[in-house]
Amino acid sequence: xxxxxxxxxxPAGSPVLPDQFDVRVRLRSLSKxxxxxxxxxxxxxxxxxxSAYADFRSYDAVTKDEHPEEPTTAGVTH
Numbered sequence: 001x002x003x004x005x006x007x008x009x010x011p012a013g014s015p016v017l018p019d020q021f022d023v024r025v026r027l028r029s030l031s032k033x034x035x036x037x038x039x040x041x042x043x044x045x046x047x048x049x050x051s052a053y054a055d056f057r058s059y060d061a062v063t064k065d066e067h068p069e070e071p072t073t074a075g076v077t078h
Contacts (some may be wrong), residue, residue, distance in 0.1 A: 020035045048077070
């Protein structure tokens with residue numbers, strides 16, 4: 001399986017090839033040398049700041065079921 005083998009080689013830009021900055025493959029990209037820490041830090045520094053759109057919710061607020069669904073009897077015949 002060499003790079004010149006068309007069956008097994010995925011060219012750059014292919015939708016099958018994962019993005020080197022993808023968090024799921026980032027460690028592998030760093031260890032293989034296809035991504036450097038400098039390039040990663042530059043990429044992270046250039047990401048837009050979207051914190052204005054974030055809403056803080058505590059863990060308790062997320063896990064607390066304030067409105068449990070009540071069983072409905074509509075359409076049920078006895």
